[in-house]
Amino acid sequence: MLAGSGVSLLVPFVGPAARAHSAADRLAIVALGFGAPMVLLSISYEVLFYVCFAAVLFLWLVVEWHLAAYSAWAPLADGATQAPSHAQRRQLQLSDVRIGYFFLFFINVAYFGTGNVASVASFSVASVYRLITVFSPFLMGALLIVKITLPFFFLAAIFGILTRLVGLPPSCLFVLVVSAVDIMTLNFFFLVRDTVRVGRIRCRVAAAGH
Amino acid sequence: MNNVGVLPLDYLQPDLQFQAQALATNARQIYAQYARKAGSSPWPSPRRGRCAHAAADGAGAVRVAVRAHTELKKESHLFFAPFPELDEQRAATELAALDAALAGGQYPDALQIANGLIALSLRGLHYYQTYASRPSRWWVARGPSLTGRKPFFFPCRRPAPRRYDWAFLRSIVSAGYLGWIAYTLAFMVRSFTVWGNDGVLLMRAPAAGRTPPPALSRAPWIAAAAVGAVAALYLAVTAAPPLYYVYIAFPIFFWAAVFAEARVWWTPLRQHARRGGLARIAGVAAVFIAGMEVLVATYFERRLLTAMFYALAAWPLVWPKELRRQRAYLWVAWSAACCLTAQFTLLPVVSDEHTHLVYVLLTSPWATRRQSCALAADGQGDGRGSLGAAQALGCAGAGARRASAVRHAPPLDRLGRRQSRRARRDHRRRHRRAGASPATAPRRGAPATHAWCALRACARRGGRPAPSARWWLPRRGRSTTPRPSSSAARACRSSTRPWPGSRWVHARPVWSEGRRQR
Numbered sequence: 164m165l166a167g168s169g170v171s172l173l174v175p176f177v178g179p180a181a182r183a184h185s186a187a188d189r190l191a192i193v194a195l196g197f198g199a200p201m202v203l204l205s206i207s208y209e210v211l212f213y214v215c216f217a218a219v220l221f222l223w224l225v226v227e228w229h230l231a232a233y234s235a236w237a238p239l240a241d242g243a244t245q246a247p248s249h250a251q252r253r254q255l256q257l258s259d260v261r262i263g264y265f266f267l268f269f270i271n272v273a274y275f276g277t278g279n280v281a282s283v284a285s286f287s288v289a290s291v292y293r294l295i296t297v298f299s300p301f302l303m304g305a306l307l308i309v310k311i312t313l314p315f316f317f318l319a320a321i322f323g324i325l326t327r328l329v330g331l332p333p334s335c336l337f338v339l340v341v342s343a344v345d346i347m348t349l350n351f352f353f354l355v356r357d358t359v360r361v362g363r364i365r366c367r368v369a370a371a372g373h
Numbered sequence: 374m375n376n377v378g379v380l381p382l383d384y385l386q387p388d389l390q391f392q393a394q395a396l397a398t399n400a401r402q403i404y405a406q407y408a409r410k411a412g413s414s415p416w417p418s419p420r421r422g423r424c425a426h427a428a429a430d431g432a433g434a435v436r437v438a439v440r441a442h443t444e445l446k447k448e449s450h451l452f453f454a455p456f457p458e459l460d461e462q463r464a465a466t467e468l469a470a471l472d473a474a475l476a477g478g479q480y481p482d483a484l485q486i487a488n489g490l491i492a493l494s495l496r497g498l499h500y501y502q503t504y505a506s507r508p509s510r511w512w513v514a515r516g517p518s519l520t521g522r523k524p525f526f527f528p529c530r531r532p533a534p535r536r537y538d539w540a541f542l543r544s545i546v547s548a549g550y551l552g553w554i555a556y557t558l559a560f561m562v563r564s565f566t567v568w569g570n571d572g573v574l575l576m577r578a579p580a581a582g583r584t585p586p587p588a589l590s591r592a593p594w595i596a597a598a599a600v601g602a603v604a605a606l607y608l609a610v611t612a613a614p615p616l617y618y619v620y621i622a623f624p625i626f627f628w629a630a631v632f633a634e635a636r637v638w639w640t641p642l643r644q645h646a647r648r649g650g651l652a653r654i655a656g657v658a659a660v661f662i663a664g665m666e667v668l669v670a671t672y673f674e675r676r677l678l679t680a681m682f683y684a685l686a687a688w689p690l691v692w693p694k695e696l697r698r699q700r701a702y703l704w705v706a707w708s709a710a711c712c713l714t715a716q717f718t719l720l721p722v723v724s725d726e727h728t729h730l731v732y733v734l735l736t737s738p739w740a741t742r743r744q745s746c747a748l749a750a751d752g753q754g755d756g757r758g759s760l761g762a763a764q765a766l767g768c769a770g771a772g773a774r775r776a777s778a779v780r781h782a783p784p785l786d787r788l789g790r791r792q793s794r795r796a797r798r799d800h801r802r803r804h805r806r807a808g809a810s811p812a813t814a815p816r817r818g819a820p821a822t823h824a825w826c827a828l829r830a831c832a833r834r835g836g837r838p839a840p841s842a843r844w845w846l847p848r849r850g851r852s853t854t855p856r857p858s859s860s861a862a863r864a865c866r867s868s869t870r871p872w873p874g875s876r877w878v879h880a881r882p883v884w885s886e887g888r889r890q891r
Contacts, residue, residue: 206723206726207723207726208717208720208723209723211717212714212717215710215713215714215717216714216717218710218713218714219707219710219711219714222703222706222707222710223707225703226688226692226703226707229696229700229703230692230693230696233693233695233696254565254566254567255561255565255566257653257654257657260657260661264661264664264665267665267668268668268681268685271668271671271672271678272678272682272714272718275671275675275678275718276714276717276718277717277722277723278722278723287723287726289726331565332564332565335561335564335565338557338560338561338564338565339561341557342553342554342557342558342561343661343665345550345553345554345557346554346662346665347665347668347669348550349547349550349551350665350666350669351669351672352543352546352547352550353543353547
């Protein structure tokens with residue numbers, strides 16, 4: 164079973180499928196390829212979440228593409244046969260901040276959609292029991308982490324394609340996001356406390372173990 | 374720091390003597406922790422003779438671990454101020470009063486005194502905890518201390534409690550983060566806006582057709598070196614831990630880099646300001662930061678994401694009107710998907726199994742097939758007998774469609790509209806006669822129909838990409854610059870346009886050149 168799931172995870176990304184051509188094909192392969200382990204590892208509504216999340220992301224891609232067509236810069240050349248050179252790529256605009264913000268928002272959604280990624284302990288090990296019946300913490304933890312990060316993979320794929328689709332250089336929006344995410348980091352830095360009541364910790368441990 | 378828990382008296386049996394003695398022991402223990410931090414003796418002199426019983430029942434063992442902790446701190450800090458509320462004298466009187474109350478049987482008084490001592494000790498512990506927790510050994514060990522004596526310019530006799538390191542660390546780390554933000558922004562301006570350094574870190578060669586970014590200036594680096602030297606000297610004098618040098622290096626480096634690139638970001642900013650675009654930038658930045666604060670709040674309240682999704686569902690309201698009119702399905706699909714996904718953050722976090730859901734998802738295609746077979750067999754539509762309720766739920770829709778096909782009812786399209794297959798075929802034939810490829814034939818109906826047809830066409834081509842557009846391609850765009858176009862695309866565009874005014878029908882994703890070129 165475990166081997167089967169491993170194969171089902173790998174098959175879409177090796178062999179002829181990996182050499183898919185258009186962005187849409189590739190996105191479909193990524194979404195469905197990550198969908199297989201998601202189905203295997205889900206114990207509740209995770210698959211539904213994954214499907215809805217992927218749908219929203221795909222529609223986001225389409226919408227941004229359309230909006231780029233309505234902006235001053237035209238996103239794609241008619242019948243272009245090569246990737247746009249440096250001169251053809253457009254410059255960063257103020258409206259691109261929106262894409263960066265949406266990306267961060269979707270990261271949060273993937274973060275809190277089915278649980279809290281910050282504590283793997285809050286995820287149920289029951290989802291791994293179908294594949295591993297003997298307790299082995301490292302393998303189980305690895306599988307849990309894989310399951311948790313699956314929506315992030317698809318989000319990353321969408322973001323990468325979107326960056327090119329709106330005609331920006333590859334790492335451009337990523338730099339914007341890295342810069343913006345430090346605003347959040349600063350917030351959390353100022354929320355750090357050096358004291359906590361023992362009762363609170365106990366509550367959290369109880370909630371995590373529950 | 375641990376072992377500073379306060380005894381929960383409510384859980385103890387309501388024997389006042391027992392409570393008082395337990396809490397007194399607790400107070401002594403916490404005070405011993407404080408005394409270790411403060412560098413004073415845990416059992417001050419007036420009490421020393423009488424503490425034999427306390428030492429005997431284990432609390433005195435703490436004394437072994439106590440070392441003169443603050444003596445080092447006094448030497449290594451420029452402006453050291455001990456915790457003013459609880460010095461050795463006060464502690465001695467409190468402990469003596471506690472002992473007297475216990476001995477005299479005044480247990481409520483003993484409880485009160487012990488509680489007060491615990492609160493004071495905890496506050497003092499917090500005070501010392503937020504000091505630098507690690508005094509330097511080497512500075513004190515090597516010769517006389519620079520700051521061993523009290524500086525003569527010390528302003529007041531009883532210094533107010535200050536939390537030096539907390540404020541220091543916070544400001545340094547915040548400056549580092551702000552510097553990093555500014556640095557990445559400057560990098561973005563240099564690489565992706567008006568200048569031609571296309572995301573290249575070290576290479577200064579401009580990309581084709583772009584202006585090279587202006588040269589760096591050296592003055593900020595010299596200033597940074599000076600500031601760094603002063604800061605390092607300060608840290609050495611205050612005997613800060615080595616990690617502090619790293620903390621202080623980051624903001625200096627980043628801000629120096631930002632100011633070295635001042636001309637890179639200052640020139641475009643000034644041009645923007647002349648054109649009156651500064652207010653727009655400030656507005657966007659303010660909205661963005663507010664949005665980030667909301668995202669921070671979602672870490673504490675998961676349901677905020679639901680509200681944000683509902684707000685996103687209303688996003689089509691600010692789209693261009695043309696887009697909303699021409700691509701109605703797009704905004705409908707977007708809003709529906711947003712509303713659907715919004716529900717998940719309202720659900721409880723996944724911790725239990727709900728196999729019914731999995732069962733429905735896994736078995737619905739299989740169940741559909743079985744049910745349709747059953748339907749075809751008895752022709753009645755009552756093939757549900759052997760299936761569970763969950764499966765029936767999952768496949769009811771598909772079963773209904775199959776049932777209609779079995780009864781030779783006129784086929785419905787995906788929207789449920791009556792449309793004969795022949796009508797659709799004729800429509801596409803007419804289109805093919807006009808000269809376009811069948812895959813570009815405009816399709817009526819829902820996006821699901823489009824996607825399905827595209828998928829079938831793709832399968833017919835053996836998985837190769839369509840030579841033409843997908844249904845989700847933008848319909849029109851306003852191109853300001855002439856774009857290079859291949860002759861085939863130009864010919865196709867000039868001859869037939871499936872959609873009037875369409876420019877994007879023949880656009881293909883530019884990175885999709887795989888097998889076609891081979």
